[in-house]
Amino acid sequence: MNTDDLSWQAGNYGGLAPRKVDLLLEHGHLDLVIQAAEERGEWFCAKRAAQELCRSGEFVQALELMEPFVAAGWRPALLVKAEVLLRAGRTDGALDLVRPDEEGRTSQYVCRDFAELLVKAGRVDEAIDLLVPHLEGWWIQSVLVDITEGQGRDERVLKLIASCADAARQALETNRGGLIDEEALVLQARMLERMDRVDEASRVLGADIAAKRYGTQNTLTAYAELLSRHGQLDDLRKLASGEHAHTVLDVFADALRDRGRPAEAETVMRDAIAADDWVGYRAWLSSRLLQDGRLEDAITVAEPGFSWYDCSNLLAPLVYLLFDRPEELLHLLDHPLTVPHHDHEEFQHSWRAFALASLGRTEEAIAVVEAHPDPWTDPRLVRAGLLNAAGHLDQAAAELRAAGTAEAREDLFEVLVKRGRAAEAVIAHPTVAEQRAARAKTASVPVREDGYSAEPPF
Structure with missing residues (x-):
């Protein structure tokens, strides 16, 4: 086990991916998930198993499961271990485990992680203090709003967000047409709304819209959705009737439908189509x-x-x-x-084949694939998928075994779990090393600290 393999798993949904782990758990195979984490170094298995063990109060086993991943220097494992300690009532130990040093406090991501843990430990003011130096970034502003919901600190958070919003307004006023971080405008309205100050939220954000103090459709849409949530349909109708129709007319029409007026919503949209x-x-x-x-x-x-x-x-x-x-x-x-x-045009072949298989017309579905082989990277996998969709699991498994590729074995996993052969499914699934070798033709790209690509396409 090493951080390179673990990083690859996390960045590529490698190994037994979350969806597959969930499938095992849905079928009652926590034991196999734990075994895969211990014997194969499967990160997603370890993370989910630790969560499940905590639910049943098995904190010692959850900690033991995390230990090899922590020992490898995998920071996400350290965070999961801290969560386990926190749930076990060992608050100080949990916080000390991941408390950032001076260098760590310069990282938005490190502070975000620790702030979330502080809130779970009931130390909300400490979490807010930790994030304040990073509030120049819109996403940290959003984190602050998210983690403090229901924590009794709305007045303090509103004051911080309002300051950010005022700075954004000033920047928007002096640099119209420039790229300005305006998320704080929406966050301020969101805070006012959750404090039951809806009229003020509508007034403040509405004033920004009226003065054109915004640069993206997100702000306009957020205002429309605020009006919709609180039944301010007259104001929403006016907003959707003018220059902003392309952005928010759908919000108005959905608001009508939500209030049992589908015919009126349809008329609104048909009239819009006739005009534009x-x-x-x-x-x-x-x-x-x-x-x-x-x-x-x-x-x-x-x-x-x-x-x-x-x-x-x-x-x-x-x-x-x-x-x-x-x-x-x-x-x-x-x-x-x-x-x-x-x-x-090839999409229609796959759509048709899928529909036929779902109706049990398997031979017709396969005939579509055989008649139009060009779109398929491996028609054997497609045939197996169609057999699976039609409920012919044994035939699908045979097709995938015959193919024998790493991708085929990944698909075989799901079929075998459905057939009640979960242990065999885990054995059949390619290891992380096998997956990496099979996907080596795809050039790797550097990732940022948050795990997303550092190069386009993001």
Whole structure:
């Protein structure tokens, strides 16, 4: 076990990824999760197992499970160990374990982690003090608001956030058009709202909108959602009727639906389409019609966008909403108004195959794959996935065993767990070393301290 392997697991969801660990736990296999953590150095297994052990009061075993990861110098394991100690009632030991030194206090990430632990230990003021030097960053402002909710420190937090918001307003006034960190405006309104000062929150954020003291749609959307949450529909209607319609008309329409007025919401959006045939209006209306079971109406609304490019394409969003309604998905794909996905016609082959398999029409699904092999990196895995979707688990397992690749063995894991052969599934799953070797062709990229890529695409 070493930090390089552990970092790779965390950054690539390697080893037994969280979804697979959850699958084991859902089937009652905590013992296998613990075993995989101990014998294979599986980080996600260790983390989840420690959480489960704490729930049952098995703190000693949880600490023992973490120890090899802590010994390897893996900081996330140190944080989990501190959580275990805290839950075991050993507060001072937990805090001393991860208390930052002077250098650590210069790191936003280190301070964020320790502040969260301090709040859980009931030392809220210490947590706030720790974050104050870092409040020039919007995300630390957001952390401050998040971790102090329900902790009885709203007045103090509001004062800090209001100061940040005033600084943002001044910057927005003097540097219009520049890139300004304006999240504090929204956070101030959020604080006022959670303190039951809704009118003040609406007034303050509304004044920023009216004075155009904002640079991103996020602030505008946050204001619209605030009005929606508190039933201020007249103000929301005015906001959505002018220059901001592309950004917030959907918020107004959803507010109408939420209040039992779906016909009025539909009329609002149809009128908008008639006046300004913008893709966003069609996207909203078609998805809501589909949610209401009106597939034909949804197709009619979305059809002009079926052949548009990538993010503007309106076929894919309908398809995704129909994944659990395969008969309707096939109807959509076979509809005379449906045209191939722009520059991505191969998507329709995978959608059709999935729908057929979900209906138990496995041979037809596989025939689609065999007739259109180009989109598939490995048709054997696709066939196995279709057999799995159709409930033919033994055939799916046989297909994956025959393929024998690391990716096939990853897919085999889920099939075997479903078949009640969880121990065999863990053995079949490739080790971290095998996964790394199999994925070595993909160039690695440096990551930031928070684990995200330091280079685009982020």
